[in-house]
Amino acid sequence: MKKIQDKLGGRPAKKRTEKQKKVVSTKLTELQYYAIRKRAGEAGLRISEYVRQAVISAEVIP
Template sequence: MANPTNKKGGRPAKKLSEKRRYAVLLKLNTLEYFTLKSRASEAGIGKNEYLRTLITEGQVKARITPEQMAEIRKLSGMANNINQIAHRLHTFGISTVPTELRLLKLMVDEELKTLRT
């Protein structure tokens, strides 16, 4: 039996403002092309998406490398351990946490902030 409303299945139609109707021919020399290709690869996206992001946001941030992710995990673990130690010291009535512990916590927090940007 035919569908009485004659509606097709599939993805809804894009709005006119969402459609990509314009093609731009961009000529690059060898160095420019391989720079584009390399930067898009570092960001984990295709060349076209990289250029679109540059147009809309003015910059493209590279993905976090596996090495950076490992460092973030280590720093997060250290920060967690420091917080647990501080909590236990306060719980057991020690009101003054050693200065070194506080400085270490500040250093780890600062490193995490740096990695986030």
């Protein structure tokens, strides 16, 4: 009989650079939240993925 520890399977472990460990939270007005939600839906993305991509590609003008 095999022990549970002997079984192979499951998803392979992610690399250290692929793990999402840090959390950033912010407060939004209802209008801001619904605007982001709408844009994420139009892009076919979850809100979190939409915000991640927006943060990476955004250009801030001081």
